[in-house]
Amino acid sequence: MRTWLTEQFELELPLISAPMAGVSGGRLAAAVSAGGALGMIGVSPAASAGWLRGQLELAAATGRPYGVGLLGWALELSDAHMKQVIQARPDLVSVSFGEVERWVAPLHDSGIALAAQAGNLVEAFDLEDMGVDIIVVRGGEGGGHGRNEVATLPLLQAVLDEVDVPVVAAGGIGTGRGLAAVLAAGAAGAWVGTAFTCCPEADTSAEAQEAIVRAELGDTVYGSIFDIAQQVPWPAAYGGRALRNQFTEIWQGRESELAAGTPAAVAASDQVLAARQADDIRYAPVYAGQSAGLVESERPVAEVLSEFATAAHHLRAVAAILETEG
Ligand SMILES: Cc1cc2nc3c(=O)[nH]c(=O)nc-3n(C[C@H](O)[C@H](O)[C@H](O)COP(=O)(O)O)c2cc1C
Incomplete structure (x- = not known):
């Protein structure tokens, strides 16, 4: 499977593991990147400089492309995490849920691509105007924070018709079928969170x-x-x-x-x-999307990636539909 995303970052699978604060540290990101997709570290606003340094080292150690996800509203309160991340030169940084535009030039000047999540059409247009490199179209069924205005599939169709920036789909993509569906629609890849929450490499309790x-x-x-x-x-x-x-x-x-x-x-x-x-989950939040219903066991990143790689099989089945039309 070759898309703009796999070409840009030399990936084997058109998939980015979503930044998930408290869940996706350097170990998860490294396992995803080593497995041929692009792994991202999620950074909580409360993370210490020492913790972040350690996670960046773990992810960079694979020698494969990796990314870091920061929260726009938290960067408005302190830009310390961004300064530290830029020094580490990951391949991709995401800034979501808050001010994004001020980070376009500093990241591009450092040779780092910028992704941002859009939860409606207006956000997608704004991100395109700002010059972000990847628009992550995120539907309301996704896990963790974001908008709850539109589901992934209608938003993806609308954005793909309207913007020229590479688009990655997020929210509810939990199997090879889901990845095949968004690729068939025209996305350059998927941005997947919940499906990785139950990997031993994740920091989930x-x-x-x-x-x-x-x-x-x-x-x-x-x-x-x-x-x-x-x-x-x-x-x-x-x-x-x-x-x-x-x-x-x-x-x-x-x-x-x-x-x-x-x-x-x-x-x-x-x-x-x-x-x-x-870790009392009766009263503490367990952030997860609707695709939690597709997570059936705790399994290592390599197995989750193998499941997503079955997208190729599903896409071949789609191509066969056209051939039989002949
Ligand atoms: C546990 C958890 C934590 C998350 N934390 C972040 C975060 O720190 N930064 C961010 O940009 N997105 C965060 N997200 C949202 C993801 O980037 C992504 O939009 C979402 O996981 C996609 O939907 P899915 O969970 O159905 O795959 C989080 C999602 C989850 C499930």
């Missing part, structure tokens, strides 16, 4: 991995309650998709009550913070 394996397709919810409870300053437009748990059963849809700081809200905040410390 054992409790969260078990919950994702157990989850069915409809077991996620979208909203901002975990961010409000933890007082993380995510812009309101970007909620998070996470597995349903006892916390979401109680608080889903009650954002304003949580933000009001009532005694019940303060107790709820304490509960989430304590649960995160204890």
Whole structure:
């Protein structure tokens, strides 16, 4: 399978593993890159310089192309992570969910490609005007944070028709069939998060991995309650998709009550913070997309990549449809 993405980064598989703060460290990124796709490190705004240095070294050690994902809104508060990342010269940096434009020139001046996630058509147009190198079209079924306005497939069709920048599809792509579908639609590749959360190379806790394996397709919810409870300053437009748990059963849809700081809200905040410390997934967020329902076991990155490589088989089957039309 050869696309703009595989040519640009000398990949064997047109796939980027999504940056996932708290889940995709250097070990996961390295395993993905060593396996012929492009692995990305996800950086939490709270990450220390020492942690980031270690992850960058792990990913760079493969000698294969790799990337780093930063959060636009967090870079508006401090640009320290970006400075450190630029010095390490990864092949790709993503800046999503906040200001992107100010990073185009510094990254390009350092020879680093820039990707950014778009959750609607307007964001895609804006990113094209700014000069980003890859637009990641991200539908609302995706895991973790992003917009919940449009699903992947309608957004992908609209953006592919309207923009000239290479497009990668994200949200709900969990198997070779999904990769084949977005390639057939015209995407240069897929940007995949949830499918890698249960790899031993990921930093996901054992409790969260078990919950994702157990989850069915409809077991996620979208909203901002975990961010409000933890007082993380995510812009309101970007909620998070996470597995349903006892916390979401109680608080889903009650954002304003949580933000009001009532005694019940303060107790709820304490509960989430304590649960995160204890890996208690009844009250801590387990960020994952609808494709959690496609994750059936904990398996190494190499096996997940082999599954995605079956996209070639599915695409050949599509080509055969045309041949039989003859
Ligand atoms: C656990 C988790 C953490 C995430 N953290 C980040 C992040 O730090 N930065 C970012 O740009 N996107 C983050 N995302 C979103 C991904 O980049 C991507 O949009 C999403 O995983 C794609 O959908 P999928 O999960 O259905 O594959 C995260 C996603 C998950 C599941």
